[in-house]
Amino acid sequence: MFGRSVPLAHSLLRNVPAGVGLRRWASTKTLRETLQEVIPAKQEQLKKLKAEHSQTVVGEVKVENIIGGMRGLKAMLWEASVLDPNEGIRFHGLTIPDCQKVLPPAPGGKEMTAESMFWLLLTGRVPSPNESSQFSAELAEKAELPAFMEKFVDSLPRTLHPMTQLGMGVAALNHDSQFQAAYERGIKKSEYWTYMLEDCLDLAAKLPALAARIYRNVYHPDNAIAPVDKNMDLVGNYSNMLGFGHNESLTEYLRLYIALHGDHEGGNASAHTSHLVGSTLSDPYLSYSAALFALAGPLHGLANQEVLRWQMAMQKEIGENVSHENIRDYLWKTLRSGQVVPGYGHGVLRNPDPRFIALQEFCKARPELQGSSMIQLVQKTAEVAPDVLKEHGKNPYPNVDATSGMFLYAINSISH
Numbered sequence: 001m002f003g004r005s006v007p008l009a010h011s012l013l014r015n016v017p018a019g020v021g022l023r024r025w026a027s028t029k030t031l032r033e034t035l036q037e038v039i040p041a042k043q044e045q046l047k048k049l050k051a052e053h054s055q056t057v058v059g060e061v062k063v064e065n066i067i068g069g070m071r072g073l074k075a076m077l078w079e080a081s082v083l084d085p086n087e088g089i090r091f092h093g094l095t096i097p098d099c100q101k102v103l104p105p106a107p108g109g110k111e112m113t114a115e116s117m118f119w120l121l122l123t124g125r126v127p128s129p130n131e132s133s134q135f136s137a138e139l140a141e142k143a144e145l146p147a148f149m150e151k152f153v154d155s156l157p158r159t160l161h162p163m164t165q166l167g168m169g170v171a172a173l174n175h176d177s178q179f180q181a182a183y184e185r186g187i188k189k190s191e192y193w194t195y196m197l198e199d200c201l202d203l204a205a206k207l208p209a210l211a212a213r214i215y216r217n218v219y220h221p222d223n224a225i226a227p228v229d230k231n232m233d234l235v236g237n238y239s240n241m242l243g244f245g246h247n248e249s250l251t252e253y254l255r256l257y258i259a260l261h262g263d264h265e266g267g268n269a270s271a272h273t274s275h276l277v278g279s280t281l282s283d284p285y286l287s288y289s290a291a292l293f294a295l296a297g298p299l300h301g302l303a304n305q306e307v308l309r310w311q312m313a314m315q316k317e318i319g320e321n322v323s324h325e326n327i328r329d330y331l332w333k334t335l336r337s338g339q340v341v342p343g344y345g346h347g348v349l350r351n352p353d354p355r356f357i358a359l360q361e362f363c364k365a366r367p368e369l370q371g372s373s374m375i376q377l378v379q380k381t382a383e384v385a386p387d388v389l390k391e392h393g394k395n396p397y398p399n400v401d402a403t404s405g406m407f408l409y410a411i412n413s414i415s416h
């Protein structure tokens with residue numbers, strides 16, 4: 001993991017973005033129009049920060065920071081989210097429960113949509129339900145993959161890890177990068193962001209079709225993929241294209257899952273990578289693809305697959321009726337063999353991850369999921385692991401990956 005970021009503009013200028021936490025019910029602006037309002041003020045804020053504070057010292061560098069790959073240093077500017085070691089993530093000042101209250105859900109749903117979180121992260125403002133649904137409609141218009149992409153994805157071997165396929169697919173989408181084309185034509189620096197934004201929107205719009213196609217090719221190669229429904233939100237379409245139709249539990253879970261993974265401050269490996277690559281003016285497809293490859297490591301995003309493998313191996317060894325004592329023994333066996341316990345510990349967090357808590361609460365509120373032996377195993381493991389890890393001298397708390405992938409596994413078993 002890398003150094004962490006600091007919301008410098010907030011802490012030094014004490015300027016909280018206007019409108020955070022307020023849902024302006026009547027507003028009907030597009031995302032572009034909202035950003036056109038927000039960006040000039042941000043540019044001014046940055047100018048002021050440079051002019052007034054360029055020489056301000058924000059910390060000291062110790063040898064442990066250097067050995068730790070910048071860990072613990074306040075070393076980058078980040079606006080959209082702040083990660084407090086004890087409290088966890090806030091998105092423009094809002095906790096996950098705050099976001100669940102104020103960010104608009106999809107029609108008929110309760111969970112915030114991925115689109116409304118995306119809007120909040122980009123603008124610092126809570127979209128109105130109207131803005132959010134207009135935004136969903138705009139993304140649905142751009143959601144189809146170009147024909148060359150379908151051919152390309154279908155040509156990849158089923159045995160290639162889906163995450164590798166996703167990174168390759170995202171990078172290949174840069175074939176149609178508006179930023180790259182505009183840069184070659186020659187544009188002013190002040191116009192970069194408009195083309196970058198178009199690429200970001202196009203990428204976000206196409207991710208469901210791309211990820212669903214990879215999933216289909218790897219796991220259900222004989223199934224047809226549902227076409228994009230222009231009246232659905234991003235995740236509604238994703239769930240449908242994955243082959244789960246309108247499975248309410250899965251769709252709502254994925255809405256929450258994707259929204260609460262929207263940002264985790266700037267120092268984690270994937271966010272840091274995308275910004276590093278983007279700083280060379282590589283277009284958003286290339287930057288995001290690089291981020292995916294950072295995320296693909298077992299200490300980062302792949303940990304949720306590792307959790308699944310580890311919990312399944314535990315169940316295979318111990319059987320279905322697992323006691324707390326059995327889990328304790330299995331944890332010690334893992335630790336004594338020199339391996340990490342996947343889903344536990346974190347580069348920054350020193351308390352249970354609020355994303356873990358939100359996903360667990362989602363499961364607990366759904367009786368149909370409580371029958372799953374895998375979901376029960378995750379819950380029981382979380383009751384035992386912290387004490388064992390503490391005794392072993394490790395950071396003992398569950399992170400989001402301790403539960404996120406297990407639910408997907410459980411719902412897949414229930415639905416198929």
Ligand SMILES: CC(=O)SCCNC(=O)CCNC(=O)[C@H](O)C(C)(C)COP(=O)(O)OP(=O)(O)OC[C@H]1O[C@@H](n2cnc3c(N)ncnc32)[C@H](O)[C@@H]1OP(=O)(O)O
Binds near residue numbers: 001301303341343399
């Ligand atoms: C979305 C996400 O990416 S969340 C993270 C997902 N990753 C995992 O769940 C994998 C398991 N966890 C880990 O490996 C670690 O906790 C990490 C990679 C997340 C953070 O690691 P660090 O920043 O080194 O954390 P920390 O400073 O608390 O670690 C101190 C020591 O405890 C070890 N440790 C931390 N967590 C664990 C764990 N779950 N099991 C065993 N050992 C652990 C570290 O490897 C490190 O060992 P070292 O001193 O020999 O290098």
Ligand SMILES: O=C([O-])CC(=O)C(=O)O
Binds near residue numbers: 267269399
């Ligand atoms: O923040 C981190 O170091 C890792 C993480 O939880 C994430 O990126 O979601």
